[in-house]
Amino acid sequence: MxxxxxxxxxxxxxxxxxxxxxxxxxxxxxxxxxxxxxxxxxxxxxxxxxxxxxxxxxxxxxxxxxxxxxxxxxxxxxxxxxxxxxxxxxxxxxxxxxxxxxxxxxNYPETTGFSFKTSNILDNPFEHSDCQYVFNDGVPDIRLTQIGQHSRFYSSILRRKSNQKMLGHYNHDGSEFFKEHLSHYLNLSRGLPISKNNLLITRSTEMSIYIVSEILLSAGDTVLVGALSYFSVNMIFQKAGVNILSLPIDEEGIIVEHVREACKKQKIRMLYLTPHHHYPTTVALSAQRRLELLDLAHEYGFIILEDDYDYEFHYDKSPILPLASADTKGMVIYIGSFGKSLAPGFRTGFIVAPENLMVEMRKYLGIIDRQGDILMERALGEMIEEGEIHRYLKKSLKVYQERRDHFAELLKENLDEYIQFQKPSGGLAFWLEWKVPVNLMQLSRNCAQNNLFIPKTLLYQRKDLTAMRLGFGNLNFEEMEKSIEILSGQVKKLL
Missing domain, CATH: 1.10.10.10 (Winged helix-like DNA-binding domain superfamily/Winged helix DNA-binding domain)
Structure with a gap:
């Protein structure tokens, strides 16, 4: 030795x-x-x-x-x-x-000493860049959020002795106070005649869909989605081992007749929809088709998973009420986010469903999010109770509507001969279809070299379609103008 x-x-x-x-x-x-x-x-x-x-x-x-x-x-x-x-x-x-x-x-080991399953299904599709100007798929501008005021709500709650005991307990069921006020808020704003017992509070839309998939989907099930759909949701469905069947959409949303034909040919377990503004095209599902889909769901026994990811953002007229508001047969599961216009730390997801399904969902939430964030939920509940949410939404919607209109003008002035689009009635993104053949990946690379980042997740290119989804909510007028200037300049060089 x-x-x-x-x-x-x-x-x-x-x-x-x-x-x-x-x-x-x-x-x-x-x-x-x-x-x-x-x-x-x-x-x-x-x-x-x-x-x-x-x-x-x-x-x-x-x-x-x-x-x-x-x-x-x-x-x-x-x-x-x-x-x-x-x-x-x-x-x-x-x-x-x-x-x-x-x-x-x-040094920590570079590799494991054991084997394990790998999958490219859940590879992170999101990209990041140091470019000064960035297009996204439609997220709010954090600079518009009143972070100081929101923080004061949270700090006030944290200082109260009556609330400090919450820190010592697990509570995956969430704040009863928040659920009470959120159910009332959803009743008034979205026509959902629910109680707090119909609510599950989650961290995000993706968590909501994951829980739904774990409970309601089995390997081999068939799920219907739009011919263009949200990639993150598709990844969750693929991980569940289901068969994804894409159906055509038009200017009124998913085509009901194709849904009917699919049901006649095989057993359909679920239809995933973003009816308020279809992702990524931003079109709204017409009122007539909504009723037809509800009837089909009851007739053929499939679940409608309604994702209302941007219900808060509407400009020209009152938003169409969710399918869930007209569901009398218990065929619709409604998911959404609350506080999307607030700072990211103040946002939360939720699921609305009948109580018998909610019992099972709470079991799963208790496994993956046992702690919860009951103090933050309390703060959000008080923001509803005191009307702070309504005041902030009214103020921010005015800004986003002005940005939407300005963005539309810039697109027409600079790219009208190359693209076609409809100004969206809500949401924070535009859907652009190209009238001329253009390599979108090459265009994205060229823009990045000129300080404008366009992630590949915004690009849609196949034999019969060349399109982009461009968010405007995070850009002020000056940033919009510079971004469109770079984009149009690179388009002209490429063509």
Missing amino acids: DGPVKIPYESFIEIDRNSETSIYMQIANQLINAIQRGFLPYGTKLPGTRAFSEVLEIHRNTAVAVYDELSAQGWVESLPNKGTFIIGENQEKPVKVKDFEKDNLQ
Whole structure:
């Protein structure tokens, strides 16, 4: 066994004297790391505390504290008149001094030592860029949010002694106060005659759809979606092992006759819809088709999963009420987000469904989100109760409508000969279809070289379609003008 003087402790023990962790614990942790990785094998004799302190240039009392910590954790034992030795299983081939390399001790393994399933279904499709100007698929402008005021709601709730006891409890069922006010809010704004017992509070739309998929879908089921649909949702469906059948859409949304024909040919488990503004084309599902789909769902027994991702954003007229508001047979599951116009930390998702399904959903939520965020939900409930949500929405909608109108003018002025579009009645994005053949990926790369980022998730190109979904909500007038200037300039160069 190598003697203590041969082991270069100073080569693999680093001391950070500015760290909040005490020096003796820093050293003890690094020695334990060396023992665990076999660099200090069974029976290795450690130097005396005086010699150890001299090697590391520390006080002897610190060295004593290191050895006491190692002994307390069961890594070493001190034998009278013999010294301090590493405890462990006897090794036939002890590690030699030459194997002590600093990198070997500090580096985390690059790969696992076991095999596991991999899947490209859930590969992150989102891209990021350092470009000054960015198009997205339609998200609010965080600069418009009154973060200070929202924070005051949260801080006020946190300071109340009556609320502090909530911090010590798990509550995946969410805040009863928030659910009470949210159910009332949805009743008034969306015509949903529900109570708090019909609500499940989630972190996001994606979490909502995941829970629904886990409970209601089985491998081999068939799910209907629009011929163009939300990619993240499709990924969740694919992970569930279902068969996704894409059906055509037109200017009134999904074509009901194609849904009927699909039902006649095979058993359909679910129809996924974004009827308020179809993703990505932004068209609204007509009132007549909504009624027809409800009748079909009842006739053939399939579930309608209604995703109302941007119901809060409407400009020219009152929004069409959700399918769920007219559902009397319990065929519709309604999901949405609350506070989308607020700062990201103040947003939440929700599911509306009959109570018997809600019982099962709460079981799943209790597994994946046991803690919840009851204080944030309390803050959101108070924002509803005090009318803060209504005031903020009214103010922000005026800004977004002005941005929508300005964006439409810029598109006509700069790209009218190349594209066609309909100004959306709501939402935060435009759907542009190209009248001329253009390589969208090449256009995106060229724009990125000129400080405008257009993610590939916004590009739709196939043999019969060349289109883009461009969000405007996050851009002020100046940013819009510069972005469209770059886009139109690169289009002209490419064509």
